[in-house]
Amino acid sequence: MxxxxxxxxxxxxxxxxxxxxxxxxxxxxxxxxxxxxxxxxxxxxxxxxxxxxxxxxxxxxxxxxxxxxxxxxxxxxxxxxxxxxxxxxxxxxxxxxxxxxxxxxxxxxxxxxxxxxxxxxxxxxxxxxxxxxxxxxxxxxxxxxxxxxxxxxxxxxxxxxxxxxxxxxxxxxxxxxxxxxxxxxxxxxxxxxxxxxxxxxxxxxxxxxxxxxxxxxxxxxxxxxGTFQPEEEQADYGITTPVNSYNPVILCFHEWMDIVKDIKHSKSLKEAWMVTFSRPSKLAQKKEALQKNIDAGILEPRAKSA
Structure with a gap:
């Protein structure tokens, strides 16, 4: 049938x-x-x-x-x-x-x-x-x-x-x-x-x-x-980069806004793709390392887009 x-x-x-x-x-x-x-x-x-x-x-x-x-x-x-x-x-x-x-x-x-x-x-x-x-x-x-x-x-x-x-x-x-x-x-x-x-x-x-x-x-x-982890030490809640806002609109869209900013500052399509689809934790580590190099004077900060 x-x-x-x-x-x-x-x-x-x-x-x-x-x-x-x-x-x-x-x-x-x-x-x-x-x-x-x-x-x-x-x-x-x-x-x-x-x-x-x-x-x-x-x-x-x-x-x-x-x-x-x-x-x-x-x-x-x-x-x-x-x-x-x-x-x-x-x-x-x-x-x-x-x-x-x-x-x-x-x-x-x-x-x-x-x-x-x-x-x-x-x-x-x-x-x-x-x-x-x-x-x-x-x-x-x-x-x-x-x-x-x-x-x-x-x-x-x-x-x-x-x-x-x-x-x-x-x-x-x-x-x-x-x-x-x-x-x-x-x-x-x-x-x-x-x-x-x-x-x-x-x-x-x-x-x-x-x-x-x-x-x-x-x-x-x-x-x-392979993603299981038992509870051992006390959890520290939140995300690695705090939002510091209670505005529902910001809480729902802050990451989208950050993606748009990162795409605007990208120097190539490959970099734009990476900042959009990379693993967030890996991307955060790269940004942290970059900022440390800038703070240490090893690298110059990127010029902001007009």
Whole structure:
């Protein structure tokens, strides 16, 4: 039997559950509870300006997601309709799809740390020097272009409804791992799943913790692909070059602005390509070395563009 072609209108008419919207009141209540407890214990895990910035970024992101919903649906549907096969819409399809999505979330996340262009879509999530449940709201306003990393899921033949429900659950999972209060869990859980302990490492700028623990729901991908790092020393949160701003627009676009500046100052197309797509940590090291040579008088500073 020939596979039924689906349209955006057809899928939207199904009135898919907005799982994240339903979960939002619980998430906000837990943020408030964690904030109150940390204040009572004088742990200073929250900063009101930082939390306000995270909340604004999160709310705007929800609006952007709703505004481009038809586009994201259209991309997934296009590739789903492209292949002649489909995976039956059954309970086990959700299990398989969730695991497959998580595999691609690992690679999308890893690339977003190891390629500066994609880092610009993700850095917002890391530019807070606090670590609490509100940090999970800090998702950059340009991060939606990462939908292209999930095209293989559509090409596998998972029904778009299965895809979008599993994807929402995967995003929702990220909330609870952004906390200092949940320490290490039993070993079987720590071995297979991404936990707060693993994710604290991921958000740290300690040298031994940089570019580690990309796993979204499952930490097994990091163990398989050599990017796993257990939590040992206390994490120092934030990015290696602090933004020093609580302005949501700056927090979402500072890396894009820096890329544009670096391209303008590039002397060749090759250099422009390098400053756009190099590994951010390697590029930062080169810039630091260059600045040291300038400060030492070994090199002359570049003339700024007019």
């Amino acid at each position: 020939e596979k039924e072609k689906l349209s955006v209108e057809h899928v939207l008419a199904m009135d898919l559950p907005e799982i994240i919207v339903y979960a939002a009141p619980v998430m906000f209540a837990l943020v408030a509870l964690e904030w109150i407890v940390s204040a009572y214990q004088k742990r200073e895990l929250y900063d009101k300006r930082d939390t306000l910035a995270a909340t604004v970024i999160g709310l705007v992101n929800v609006g952007i997601s709703a505004a481009i919903k038809v586009i994201t649906f259209g991309i997934i549907l296009f590739f789903y309709n492209l292949v002649p096969w489909t995976i039956p819409h059954t309970w086990w399809a959700y299990v398989l799809c969730f695991i497959w999505i998580d595999f691609w979330r690992y690679w999308a996340h890893r690339i977003a740390h190891e390629n500066r262009f994609w880092w610009a879509t993700h850095v917002t999530h890391h530019n807070s020097e606090k670590y609490n449940w509100s940090v999970s709201f800090r998702l950059g306003w340009t991060q939606h272009i990462k939908i292209i990393f999930f095209i293989p899921v559509a090409l596998t033949g998972f029904h778009p409804v299965v895809f979008f429900i599993c994807h929402q659950i995967a995003v929702l999972y990220q909330f609870w791992i952004h906390t200092e209060y949940i320490r290490k869990l039993p070993k079987p859980i720590e071995f297979f799943f991404t936990t707060p302990s693993h994710h604290r490492v991921h958000h740290a700028r300690n040298e031994k913790y940089l570019d580690k623990n990309y796993g979204s729901t499952f930490i097994i991908w990091d163990r398989m692909f």
